Amino acid sequence: MTDHRTEPALRDVHAFIAGLPKAELHVHHVGSASPRIVSELAARHPDSKVPSDPEALADYFTFTDFAHFIDVYLSVVDLIRTPEDVRLLTYEVARELARQQVRYAELTITPFSSTRRGIDARAFMDAIEDARKAAEAEFGTVLRWCFDIPGEAGLEAAEETVRLATDDRLRPEGLVSFGLGGPEIGVPRPQFKPYFDRAVAAGLHSVPHAGETTGPQTVWDALVDLHAERIGHGTSSAQDPRLLAHLAERRIALEVCPTSNIATRAVRTLDEHPIKTFVDAGVLVTVNSDDPPMFGTDLNNEYAVAARLLGLDERGVADLAKNAVEASFLDLGGKARISAEIDAYTKAWLAP
Numbered sequence: 248m249t250d251h252r253t254e255p256a257l258r259d260v261h262a263f264i265a266g267l268p269k270a271e272l273h274v275h276h277v278g279s280a281s282p283r284i285v286s287e288l289a290a291r292h293p294d295s296k297v298p299s300d301p302e303a304l305a306d307y308f309t310f311t312d313f314a315h316f317i318d319v320y321l322s323v324v325d326l327i328r329t330p331e332d333v334r335l336l337t338y339e340v341a342r343e344l345a346r347q348q349v350r351y352a353e354l355t356i357t358p359f360s361s362t363r364r365g366i367d368a369r370a371f372m373d374a375i376e377d378a379r380k381a382a383e384a385e386f387g388t389v390l391r392w393c394f395d396i397p398g399e400a401g402l403e404a405a406e407e408t409v410r411l412a413t414d415d416r417l418r419p420e421g422l423v424s425f426g427l428g429g430p431e432i433g434v435p436r437p438q439f440k441p442y443f444d445r446a447v448a449a450g451l452h453s454v455p456h457a458g459e460t461t462g463p464q465t466v467w468d469a470l471v472d473l474h475a476e477r478i479g480h481g482t483s484s485a486q487d488p489r490l491l492a493h494l495a496e497r498r499i500a501l502e503v504c505p506t507s508n509i510a511t512r513a514v515r516t517l518d519e520h521p522i523k524t525f526v527d528a529g530v531l532v533t534v535n536s537d538d539p540p541m542f543g544t545d546l547n548n549e550y551a552v553a554a555r556l557l558g559l560d561e562r563g564v565a566d567l568a569k570n571a572v573e574a575s576f577l578d579l580g581g582k583a584r585i586s587a588e589i590d591a592y593t594k595a596w597l598a599p
């Protein structure tokens with residue numbers, strides 16, 4: 248990335264970000280449920296412990312550590328009970344992405360969590376595909392899916408996830424990649440190798456979370472055993488210069504989600520976030536939002552945070568947006584279209 252560390256005029260940069268065409272590569276389906284959607288679902292399912300009042304919800308979304316975050320996350324997962332809930336959530340998430348000028352998003356979905364709660368697999372796939380097509384037609388935002396294994400749920404979850412991702416009768420058209428999420432402590436990555444082998448053999452890209460809450464060895468495991476082509480978070484890579492050089496040389500992107508790392512207490516403060524270490528090492532850095540309403544953020548805010556931490560002006564921010572396009576699983580034509588749109592927007596913005 249070009250060096251644009253001039254004194255940033257932050258207000259202008261914020262306005263620039265708001266209109267900038269973007270790609271979002273790391274955002275969770277259930278983790279994107281806005282307070283309005285959570286309230287609507289909580290009102291539909293009053294036996295849930297999730298508060299339906301938006302103010303109480305902000306309190307509820309304050310986490311003491313990563314394990315607490317996952318507990319709360321699963322209570323929201325419990326609100327998604329019918330194919331209509333799935334469709335509503337997916338469509339509303341696309342509306343929110345479109346509002347932020349997101350042209351393309353890879354949404355991480357955990358289908359195991361829904362099928363184990365009794366939603367029929369066929370109905371689940373139809374619901375997300377129906378929402379994807381409606382969102383593209385109505386908002387112009389292209390959605391693609393990453394199906395992830397909830398690692399802590401074990402090999403049964405891995406087997407079910409790979410089955411849903413590779414069975415020709417179920418596999419949705421929008422599916423492009425295979426992932427692994429949830430806690431890392433006590434959930435070694437190498438055990439999932441056979442499932443990633445099968446997903447990759449079926450033509451899916453590999454994008455596991457790694458190095459979010461454990462050290463750089465987890466990132467190596469994701470690269471070596473799980474064939475990772477991008478890394479979810481990869482925060483602890485900063486501790487291993489050899490790993491940083493490897494990521495930079497292979498153009499393996501990190502999906503950096505700064506506010507998430509503070510909210511889950513994976514990193515202590517934003518000023519201690521290693522995003523600048525990644526950029527300085529030549530790693531392909533992409534900026535993402537993870538579970539935006541749960542972390543009180545959105546993608547535009549994550550770009551503003553990154554601009555501040557990296558000292559970027561408008562051109563530097565546009566380069567970040569182009570990193571995400573480059574690292575995406577869009578076809579070459581799609582990448583060229585969004586990149587050209589970013590260039591045209593930036594040129595018009597900076598024109599005297």
Ligand SMILES: Nc1ncnc2c1ncn2[C@@H]1O[C@H](CCC(=O)c2cccc(C(=O)O)c2)[C@@H](O)[C@H]1O
Pocket residue numbers: 275278317320321324355356357359360361363395396397398399400427428429430456459507511537538
């Ligand atoms: N920052 C994050 N970092 C990592 N993951 C994140 C993050 N944000 C959201 N997730 C999501 O949380 C899920 C975790 C779900 C999980 O652990 C679990 C365990 C046991 C049973 C069940 C069940 O459903 O019955 C689920 C992951 O699959 C992932 O998609």
Ligand SMILES: [Zn+2]
Pocket residue numbers: 273275428456479537
């Ligand atoms: Zn994530």
